[in-house]
Amino acid sequence: MPSPARFWLGAHLRLVYLFLYVPIAVLMVLSFNRAGLPTAWTGFSLKWYGALAESQAIINAALNTLIVAVISTVLATLLGALLAVGMEYRRRGPGLEAMLFAPMIIPDIVLAIALLSFFTLLDFTLGLHSIILSHVVFNIAFVCAVVRTRLRSFDWAVFEASVDLGASEATTFRRIILPMIFPGVLAGAMLAFTLSVDEFIIAYFTAGAGQSSTTLPMQIYSMIRFGVTPEINAMATVVMLVSFTLVLLAQRANKGVVGV
């Protein structure tokens, strides 16, 4: 018999997890409900997943989301990782530090409006490319933060050791620094990818008018204006599974600590 304190702590933990996951579980269950209504269970069916696969609008949106997520992740990871190395190698002032965190902290809606005004000012045609650029903006900050935790305990002497042994700076980055921080870079990339996949506000503001640059969250939003349909449940389940897997992988990647 565990002590009362342990018992209550355990109960509390279970309740918190229930609170977090029951709604998601309900959504997942309903996506397999034969009837279209969330009120009654009428039997197991995969027909909503079928409907999902047949909806051209949803497939287009999913493709757009994938394009945005992949390209913005690659760009943000590249820039964010380099930024992290630069910031840690030579410590900068607190002002620069704070500015680096800004895209993570300021509300999405503010960033969205700012980016929209900026693009308009430049007379920049909006579309997928503007969503990509906007996602790169906030993702750089996230990638940088993740990679920097990795570099905190980094022994910079290995950098000098590599140069001392005859390597150029570029070779040193490729052969020594990158492999050592790779788990962090991978974790940062996966985080960036998930953030990009389910990002709505900024994408909505910077997508422009055309249907062609609609992303998945925007598509879902436009669909639920006419009520939650079971297709959306199915789609949400798919998106959630993808995000969940990526987050798990990211955590795993960042755990296997290299470095002595």
Next chain:
Amino acid sequence: MSERPTVIAIEGLTKRFGEITAVDAVDLDLRENEFFALLGPSGCGKTTLLRMIAGFTGPDAGRILLDGRDMTPVRPNRRPVNLMFQSYALFPHMTVTQNIAYGLEMEGCGRDEIRRRVGEMLEMTELSPLKDRKPEHLSGGQRQRVALARALVKRPRVLLLDEPLGALDKKLREQMQLELKRMQHEVGITFVIVTHDQEEALVMADRIAVLKDGRVMQVGAPRELYEYPASRFVAGFIGKMNFFAGQGRGAEVAFGDGVLTGTAPGGVELAGPAVAAVRPERLRLAPQRPEGSLNAVPGRIVDIAYHGQDLNVHVEVRGAVDSAGGEAGARVLVRLPAGEAEEGDWQAGQDVWCCWAPAHTRVLAM
């Protein structure tokens, strides 16, 4: 020892960090196949000097010549000099073999040559059984050997070692001191070691440069520095030393009622405050003032400590200054071989005379 040819000539090398001059107009000659130690307290500029030779820190003035060629514009990855880092800086994602091979790959050596030279190095450092391990699965001593092998495999003209034994425990350190010396003999490469540990420098080095506040105080063989220190700082920094302060005149120091005679460095005629310095093992005790030409000062035994092979007797002498730079009335350390002195011979509280030969006395400016 015959004079060996110079490998690295350092001329007027100076480095400032803001207001502080870390290295101040240093001139040094590092010779072929010697074990050279840069010795000094922390902050004396020894590591900065080492990093300038490696090329990681640029000098503000002066130059470094390697085989007569000015190294100043040469980047660290192009210098035929390798540095063994204090933290060893092994590449954690590579095995022992990969770590050692890295420098040869950078040189563009062929695969067969790399395999052969890495194999030789593994053999010499007795790392062969560990060659596929990653650094995290090695002990401190093993890591140190990998770091050494990784630098030596490049066959540099000069190997620089930054406090190479600092991270090891005392027993391992003593073992590695001899090991390093053996390897230096075996490879015939000039080793330049940075250390703050005077004992380490004495044991390992062929020659030592003692540094203080960015300046070279004295360069010489260990025995030379120990027996004939050229300044009060060197005398106090290397080994234990007793100082007797007084008015200096020629090679004499007026102390108490008498005069202490010795030799002054380079026959310098002293005038002004000076010290007569003598090693603890050169002192002997006598119940009365001895006859003859010995230097002698009166005092009272305050403490006797038995150390196995010798007996450390602390004698309070008015006006003595110990190596820590204490005030008047400080203690003098007399180290008597245990074979010569029976334990009952001397007692605390006893009035004695400390005496020693003028030949073992160094007269130095204050």
